[in-house]
Amino acid sequence: MADLKSNRHLVNASLMILAVILAIVYNIHFKEAPKESAQIKEAPKEAAQAFDIDQFIAPDTCGACHPDIYAQWENSMHHFSHKDRIYKAVSDFFRSGLSDPDELKEAESCVKCHTPVGYVTGYPTKSSDDREKIPELAQMGIQCDYCHSATTAHKIYNNDLQLEPGNGEEDPGVKRGPFKDSESFYHEVAYSEFHTNAEICGTCHDVKHVVFETDLETTYTEWKNGPYNSDDPEKRITCQGCHMYQRPDVPATGSTERPANPGYAAEGGPEREHIFTHYFVGANVYLPKLNGDLEKSRMAMSRLQHSAALAIDKSHLDQHELIIEVKNIGAGHYLPTGLTDVRQMWLEIEVNDKNGNTVFTSGVRDKDQYLPDDAIIYNTVFGDGKGNPVRNIAQAREILKDKRVPPGESLVETLVLPQKDLTGGQIRVSLMYRSASQKLLDEITGKGTHPLPIVTMAEATVEI
Numbered sequence: 425m426a427d428l429k430s431n432r433h434l435v436n437a438s439l440m441i442l443a444v445i446l447a448i449v450y451n452i453h454f455k456e457a458p459k460e461s462a463q464i465k466e467a468p469k470e471a472a473q474a475f476d477i478d479q480f481i482a483p484d485t486c487g488a489c490h491p492d493i494y495a496q497w498e499n500s501m502h503h504f505s506h507k508d509r510i511y512k513a514v515s516d517f518f519r520s521g522l523s524d525p526d527e528l529k530e531a532e533s534c535v536k537c538h539t540p541v542g543y544v545t546g547y548p549t550k551s552s553d554d555r556e557k558i559p560e561l562a563q564m565g566i567q568c569d570y571c572h573s574a575t576t577a578h579k580i581y582n583n584d585l586q587l588e589p590g591n592g593e594e595d596p597g598v599k600r601g602p603f604k605d606s607e608s609f610y611h612e613v614a615y616s617e618f619h620t621n622a623e624i625c626g627t628c629h630d631v632k633h634v635v636f637e638t639d640l641e642t643t644y645t646e647w648k649n650g651p652y653n654s655d656d657p658e659k660r661i662t663c664q665g666c667h668m669y670q671r672p673d674v675p676a677t678g679s680t681e682r683p684a685n686p687g688y689a690a691e692g693g694p695e696r697e698h699i700f701t702h703y704f705v706g707a708n709v710y711l712p713k714l715n716g717d718l719e720k721s722r723m724a725m726s727r728l729q730h731s732a733a734l735a736i737d738k739s740h741l742d743q744h745e746l747i748i749e750v751k752n753i754g755a756g757h758y759l760p761t762g763l764t765d766v767r768q769m770w771l772e773i774e775v776n777d778k779n780g781n782t783v784f785t786s787g788v789r790d791k792d793q794y795l796p797d798d799a800i801i802y803n804t805v806f807g808d809g810k811g812n813p814v815r816n817i818a819q820a821r822e823i824l825k826d827k828r829v830p831p832g833e834s835l836v837e838t839l840v841l842p843q844k845d846l847t848g849g850q851i852r853v854s855l856m857y858r859s860a861s862q863k864l865l866d867e868i869t870g871k872g873t874h875p876l877p878i879v880t881m882a883e884a885t886v887e888i
């Protein structure tokens with residue numbers, strides 16, 4: 425057995441060496457490396473130059489025949505993934521002052537997901553590349569032709585999408601999607617099972633440090649290990665099953681209905697039972713608002729408001745213990761998810777005696793909107809490898825804290841209240857969310873920054 429195994433390693437190793445030699449020979453003899461081999465290689469330089477920017481078609485061209493989908497995508501965070509001012513500020517902030525080459529490597533890697541069309545067409549390849557020189561098309565972030573040219577991903581993290589784009593507007597190539605009977609006189613179409621599953625999302629929504637391999641974002645893995653990734657088709661809900669069913673007044677979460685959205689995928693196309701929406705709303709309430717899109721801001725708010733449930737257990741109050749249960753009822757992943765070292769979800773607690781005097785508080789913001797140190801916060805804290813917390817993901821060598829609520833599950837908090845008679849009083853608990861701590865935002869963009877909107881995700885009140 426052991427022999428067989430080491431033989432296999434030998435064979436694999438020889439094959440790899442052969443492949444490397446072939447690739448070198450190929451590269452010397454042909455000006456352009458073949459797309460397939462260029463993509464599979466790990467080296468970012470080769471992958472970055474795999475395509476020509478003119479091969480990709482601008483979203484508004486797609487929008488001419490897919491107007492509804494275009495309008496939904498237009499104000500989405502996918503469109504703004506490159507232009508997002510918070511992302512740009514954080515990216516610059518994280519890069520400044522670094523000297524460790526491994527840390528710099530991570531700090532330079534952001535464009536792979538945030539400016540993906542630029543990355544695969546050769547510019548930018550690094551976060552520090554001059555933003556002025558980035559082609560306009562690449563600035564449009566995660567766009568139609570990028571996702572619909574994808575065929576598969578070999579690893580479900582750090583954006584490993586394999587692409588087969590066409591050759592621009594004159595020769596648009598194949599657009600891949602969920603229909604088996606689609607016809608378009610403009611572009612070729614193909615059914616793609618890959619597009620109907622969570623992996624197409626997961627390849628970007630799981631982020632690992634490029635050198636230390638610390639898990640920086642794990643939305644896909646959280647979903648994969650959770651109850652929504654069920655073999656039972658009745659219970660199975662993919663990312664698309666929530667996020668591409670949402671539309672105004674239909675939050676489409678784990679705790680709400682997710683009715684189909686019948687209609688037309690294209691002008692002149694047939695009527696369909698369900699058209700997957702392209703709003704891609706998460707929890708970002710403030711950026712759509714800054715962009716003047718109040719509807720999308722409301723949609724993010726409504727998503728958050730259907731995510732969690734709170735319960736107050738009074739049974740141990742005689743021992744001055746307050747027990748609070750926080751349940752994730754609506755999200756297909758942990759609560760919160762994504763950039764959880766930056767996001768803030770916390771409990772705001774107030775206990776009043778029978779005269780209305782406040783005898784206990786937790787998680788109440790000060791005048792600068794900062795939280796007290798002892799607030800109960802659901803988040804992730806990264807460390808430098810020696811147990812000291814770091815804020816910069818480029819320096820994240822370990823995870824010091826990861827306290828969040830898994831899908832369908834609860835976390836229980838027990839608080840000790842002051843030894844006072846609380847009879848006739850009241851306990852009020854709220855679960856709050858904002859996209860970043862105000863402290864971090866102030867540090868990055870300067871104090872006096874407009875306070876971030878705060879959403880009350882759930883509330884509970886009991887009389888004592």
Ligand code: HEC
Nearest residue numbers: 486490494497566567568571601602619620664689699700
């Ligand atoms: C982040 C990747 C992504 C982006 C960006 C994106 N799409 Fe899609 N699109 C998908 C996925 C995934 C599906 C299929 C979902 C499923 O089957 O579960 C889809 C479905 C579709 C469909 C089939 C009809 C439907 O909606 O069900 C069309 C047409 C389409 N997209 C066009 C577009 C256009 C036009 C744009 C740009 C305005 C765009 N897409 C942007 C991922 C994307």
Ligand code: HEC
Nearest residue numbers: 481486489568599600601602603606608610614689690693
């Ligand atoms: C000239 C009109 C036109 C333009 C421009 C156009 N499409 Fe389409 N597309 C259609 C029609 C018509 C359909 C068929 C709709 C159906 O089957 O319901 C379609 C279907 C699709 C599908 C579904 C494929 C499937 O098998 O599920 C995708 C994905 C898609 N288009 C993406 C795009 C993208 C991306 C662009 C821009 C690069 C684009 N389209 C530009 C007309 C167009």
Ligand code: HEC
Nearest residue numbers: 501505508511537538624625628663667704705706707708
């Ligand atoms: C090419 C990489 C990539 C792919 C593929 C991708 N995403 Fe994203 N997604 C991102 C990035 C980057 C952002 C954040 C942009 C920002 O906020 O600056 C984002 C943002 C989002 C948000 C908004 C988060 C918020 O806080 O409001 C949602 C929801 C989302 N994606 C869902 C999906 C789903 C569902 C799919 C699969 C159909 C998908 N994404 C595929 C990279 C990707």
Ligand code: HEC
Nearest residue numbers: 625629644647662663666677678706707731754755756762
């Ligand atoms: C059962 C419904 C459901 C499923 C399935 C689901 N989500 Fe979500 N998602 C939510 C809800 C509700 C929220 C808002 C609460 C929150 O922020 O977690 C959310 C929020 C998000 C956010 C924003 C997080 C933040 O705080 O910035 C992203 C990004 C996201 N989802 C991506 C995904 C991806 C990728 C998948 C698949 C791997 C997925 N979701 C599966 C319901 C779902």
Ligand code: HEC
Nearest residue numbers: 510511514515530531533534537582583628629631762763
């Ligand atoms: C593998 C893909 C990937 C890479 C690489 C990546 N990100 Fe992201 N980024 C995402 C996804 C997915 C989201 C959305 C998650 C969420 O909303 O919580 C996101 C969201 C963000 C946001 C939140 C934006 C907002 O408006 O709230 C910031 C800031 C950010 N990323 C910074 C960075 C920086 C800085 C780097 C490089 C050091 C980087 N990202 C590298 C995938 C990536």
